[in-house]
Amino acid sequence: MGFLFKIWTSSVVLSISYIIWQIYVSPLRKFQGPFLAKFTNFWRLMDVAAGRTELTQKALHRQYGVAVRLGPNLISLSDPALIKKIYSIKGDFIKSDFYPVNDVLANGVRIANMFGTKSNEYHNAQVKPIQKYYTMNGVMQCEPLVDRTTERFIHILDTKFVKPSTVLKLDDWLLYSDAWDNIGEITYGAPMGFLEKGGDISGILQDADNSLDYFAIVGQAPWLDNLLAKNPIYPIGQASFGAVVQFSVQRLIERMKPQAATGKDTSQKDYLDYFMEKMGTEPWINDQQVVGWLMVNMMAGADTTAIILRAVFYYVLKQKRIVRRLQAELDAARLTLPISYKSTQNLPYLSAIVLEACRVHPGVGLLLERTIPAEGLTLDDGRYIPGGTTVGMNAWVVHGDQNIYGQDAECFRPERWLQQEDESEGEFEARRKAMRDADLTFGAGNRVCLGKNISILEIYKIVATLFLLYDLELVDAKKDWHVQNSWFVRQSGIDVNIKRRERAF
Ligand code: HEM
Numbered sequence: 215m216g217f218l219f220k221i222w223t224s225s226v227v228l229s230i231s232y233i234i235w236q237i238y239v240s241p242l243r244k245f246q247g248p249f250l251a252k253f254t255n256f257w258r259l260m261d262v263a264a265g266r267t268e269l270t271q272k273a274l275h276r277q278y279g280v281a282v283r284l285g286p287n288l289i290s291l292s293d294p295a296l297i298k299k300i301y302s303i304k305g306d307f308i309k310s311d312f313y314p315v316n317d318v319l320a321n322g323v324r325i326a327n328m329f330g331t332k333s334n335e336y337h338n339a340q341v342k343p344i345q346k347y348y349t350m351n352g353v354m355q356c357e358p359l360v361d362r363t364t365e366r367f368i369h370i371l372d373t374k375f376v377k378p379s380t381v382l383k384l385d386d387w388l389l390y391s392d393a394w395d396n397i398g399e400i401t402y403g404a405p406m407g408f409l410e411k412g413g414d415i416s417g418i419l420q421d422a423d424n425s426l427d428y429f430a431i432v433g434q435a436p437w438l439d440n441l442l443a444k445n446p447i448y449p450i451g452q453a454s455f456g457a458v459v460q461f462s463v464q465r466l467i468e469r470m471k472p473q474a475a476t477g478k479d480t481s482q483k484d485y486l487d488y489f490m491e492k493m494g495t496e497p498w499i500n501d502q503q504v505v506g507w508l509m510v511n512m513m514a515g516a517d518t519t520a521i522i523l524r525a526v527f528y529y530v531l532k533q534k535r536i537v538r539r540l541q542a543e544l545d546a547a548r549l550t551l552p553i554s555y556k557s558t559q560n561l562p563y564l565s566a567i568v569l570e571a572c573r574v575h576p577g578v579g580l581l582l583e584r585t586i587p588a589e590g591l592t593l594d595d596g597r598y599i600p601g602g603t604t605v606g607m608n609a610w611v612v613h614g615d616q617n618i619y620g621q622d623a624e625c626f627r628p629e630r631w632l633q634q635e636d637e638s639e640g641e642f643e644a645r646r647k648a649m650r651d652a653d654l655t656f657g658a659g660n661r662v663c664l665g666k667n668i669s670i671l672e673i674y675k676i677v678a679t680l681f682l683l684y685d686l687e688l689v690d691a692k693k694d695w696h697v698q699n700s701w702f703v704r705q706s707g708i709d710v711n712i713k714r715r716e717r718a719f
């Protein structure tokens with residue numbers, strides 16, 4: 215009895231001292247935020263689990279200004295001027311413990327990947343051999359593979375949704391065509407078959423959703439991961455993506471057979487070819503490493519592009535004037551099918567729409583967390599944050615900055631990306647540069663999105679093609695879509711009617 219009483223009193227004393235320390239002593243005490251967040255990460259864990267944390271964070275920044283304390287050791291920052299510092303090219307603010315929650319356990323061994331690793335050395339080693347394949351030139355070598363998917367998508371639209379006229383669940387079909395079959399074509403030169411099936415395969419989409427939920431929530435209190443998915447005895451809660459690994463291994467085995475046996479068109483390269491070119495150039499670049507690279511392409515490149523595309527279609531279709539202006543621009547450009555990426559690059563309104571969709575609905579909706587290096591970080595207002603503190607910026611917060619984007623930053627208005635009538639060339643260039651510099655859609659610095667150019671190429675081509683060929687209309691223009699933030703900010707409920715446009719094609 216005496217012993218339990220001692221434990222009880224000492225934990226009460228400890229808790230009270232911790233609370234007093236956080237309120238009166240902690241170097242972060244001058245940063246305001248939700249009261250409970252000073253003491254525990256469970257506050258933010260619960261908020262993320264509720265599914266719209268980007269809205270909470272926007273509201274908190276409106277209330278407390280440029281720095282908000284979201285956890286005992288976590289500050290959210292919103293000043294776009296800090297992007298270059300926190301997400302620097304040299305990478306001195308390393309990724310936080312949030313990221314390795316993304317690692318997977320295989321036979322009890324933790325397997326890191328280039329996205330989740332905190333180590334810049336490991337990251338550099340992983341990225342360096344393959345970086346050149348992700349430049350726009352590298353991606354454009356794969357452009358015919360994107361066209362294949364688009365062609366199949368058009369055929370399905372024509373035969374399943376135009377005639378006979380059927381409501382198209384655009385949110386799902388963008389996921390099948392773009393998220394998975396397209397990235398499959400680019401990665402292995404073969405679709406995974408989502409378009410053909412018109413639905414999930416081997417539970418892959420379900421696994422992807424579940425693992426995002428896990429990553430988002432458990433990532434708010436990363437030590438929990440050691441008890442759940444990474445505990446060696448009975449791992450709980452994280453999908454293994456066995457079906458995608460299996461698909462990757464099969465494609466690799468096929469590709470290792472002599473050419474004659476596979477009948478592959480060797481003039482058309484895909485990422486599997488690119489990765490295999492690197493095999494054996496370093497002792498660690500073996501078949502496992504190639505599968506690792508394939509998996510990163512598939513896992514990181516799948517949902518994200520579909521999310522931006524959904525945002526484009528949803529916001530454009532909500533305002534008829536935007537549809538008309540876009541279609542007028544596309545018609546005037548005399549594009550030919552398949553629409554090349556190059557030919558979409560002098561269509562300023564299309565580009566304004568894509569930039570605006572990325573701004574109002576960036577695919578990633580949590581803080582991009584980084585750890586402050588030893589020397590600490592001093593904010594413009596003079597407040598000092600010591601080294602070792604986690605800081606982060608949320609694209610949803612930064613993209614709402616009214617100093618950069620204007621008073622109507624909450625609205626979808628592509629015109630903000632174009633020169634205004636009362637604006638000189640120089641003024642426009644400066645305003646546009648400030649908007650581009652504050653863009654966190656793809657992250658920034660040494661850990662910027664590797665697949666950015668793949669996505670950009672896909673998005674321009676698909677949007678141009680669908681609006682050129684079809685008239686799309688929301689079934690219920692007044693109805694809002696449904697949005698859920700699980701790191702990726704996924705949408706559903708974009709039902710449209712679709713018709714072929716009456717024009718030369
Ligand atoms: C619109 C589509 C996409 C968006 C919005 C997006 C967004 C992002 C963001 C915000 C990051 C940085 C994460 C951070 O700093 O915490 C990132 C990293 C990454 N993304 Fe993307 N992504 C997209 C498409 C893709 C595609 C298609 C691929 C691959 C084929 C890809 C591969 C990666 C990889 C490998 C990283 C880690 C990069 C590194 O650590 O060097 N992403 N992405």
Ligand SMILES: *[C@@H]1O[C@H](CO)[C@@H](O)[C@H](O)[C@H]1NC(C)=O
Pocket residue numbers: 345348349350351662663664665666667
């Ligand atoms: C995208 O392409 C541009 C132009 O080729 C290149 O400078 C940039 O590094 C590429 N981005 C990535 C992440 O590879």
